[in-house]
Amino acid sequence: MNKTQNKQIPTKEVQEKCKIKSYKNDIKTTPYVDYVLQISPKSPHVRNLVWAFLVGGIICSIGQIIIDLFVANGVETKQASVYASCILVALAACATGLGIYDKLGRFAGAGSTVPITGFSNAVVAPAIEFKSEGLIYGVSAKMFTIAGPVIVNGIFSSAVIAIIYLILGV
Amino acid sequence: MIWTNILKAFLMGGFICFLGQLLLNYTNITNGKILVFFLVLGAAFQAFGLYQPLIDFFGAGASVPISGFGCSLVNGAVEGVKQEGFFGGIKGGLEATAPGIATAIIFGYINAFLFRARTKKK
Numbered sequence: 369m370n371k372t373q374n375k376q377i378p379t380k381e382v383q384e385k386c387k388i389k390s391y392k393n394d395i396k397t398t399p400y401v402d403y404v405l406q407i408s409p410k411s412p413h414v415r416n417l418v419w420a421f422l423v424g425g426i427i428c429s430i431g432q433i434i435i436d437l438f439v440a441n442g443v444e445t446k447q448a449s450v451y452a453s454c455i456l457v458a459l460a461a462c463a464t465g466l467g468i469y470d471k472l473g474r475f476a477g478a479g480s481t482v483p484i485t486g487f488s489n490a491v492v493a494p495a496i497e498f499k500s501e502g503l504i505y506g507v508s509a510k511m512f513t514i515a516g517p518v519i520v521n522g523i524f525s526s527a528v529i530a531i532i533y534l535i536l537g538v
Numbered sequence: 539m540i541w542t543n544i545l546k547a548f549l550m551g552g553f554i555c556f557l558g559q560l561l562l563n564y565t566n567i568t569n570g571k572i573l574v575f576f577l578v579l580g581a582a583f584q585a586f587g588l589y590q591p592l593i594d595f596f597g598a599g600a601s602v603p604i605s606g607f608g609c610s611l612v613n614g615a616v617e618g619v620k621q622e623g624f625f626g627g628i629k630g631g632l633e634a635t636a637p638g639i640a641t642a643i644i645f646g647y648i649n650a651f652l653f654r655a656r657t658k659k660k
Binding site: 413416417419420421422423424425426427428429431432433434435436449450451452453454456457458461462465466467477478479481482483484485486487488490491492495496497498499500504507508511513514515517518519521522523525526527529530531532533534 | 540546554560570577582597598603606607608610611612616620627628645654
């Protein structure tokens with residue numbers, strides 16, 4: 369199953385890449401380029417890394433712009449960063465609903481997962497997907513398939529750290 | 539001044555996402571585990587007081603990634619311990635991160651009412 373897919377997908381990609389790299393006219397080189405691209409797995413990895421860096425950076429820059437706007441209007445920096453993450457979460461939720469965020473995630477990878485917008489996407493996407501199973505066991509329950517572990521581990525580790533602080537008396 | 543802030547946020551946020559993509563590329567870790575991993579990593583950093591300096595310097599570059607979420611969980615819990623002792627530590631973490639979680643839940647519910655599931659194209 370996987371092998372047949374691997375054989376089919378590169379040929380399409382290779383055709384596009386050949387057009388981009390203007391190998392289009394040189395028919396003799398295309399099988400060779402095909403072979404090289406099949407052998408070397410690194411190029412999509414590097415591309416993924418660059419996209420993750422760019423998209424993650426852009427999301428954080430948007431957050432910084434929102435923080436700066438709040439600070440300019442006389443909100444404390446700590447409060448401003450809380451508000452900024454709320455706004456980012458809300459924006460990402462709407463983007464998920466409109467289907468924009470999934471398209472972004474397809475090429476951005478961790479760039480769209482690791483920021484807090486990815487957490488929002490992890491809440492909203494299953495909520496929409498399991499709408500057909502009803503509001504209680506569909507939307508409300510499936511909302512936390514990915515966000516649940518995040519919240520559970522987060523609260524647990526923070527409580528453990530806090531109690532260690534308490535015992536050590538720091 | 540504002541532009542340097544944005545540049546710092548861009549570089550740090552990009553770097554953290556870059557690390558996440560490295561994990562995605564070269565290990566068998568899934569997206570959900572990445573979220574948990576970075577959250578716990580941020581919490582562990584802040585347990586030693588190492589993450590807040592990053593937020594102070596890089597701004598949103600460190601606070602917007604999920605590790606910043608972990609950091610504010612720990613900050614809330616530790617502040618709770620200082621103010622109210624044991625029970626402050628129990629409630630403090632969730633108290634500090636409640637705005638983000640609540641926004642996600644509220645907008646998730648609204649969006650589930652508004653939108654239908656899209657057929658996934660491949």
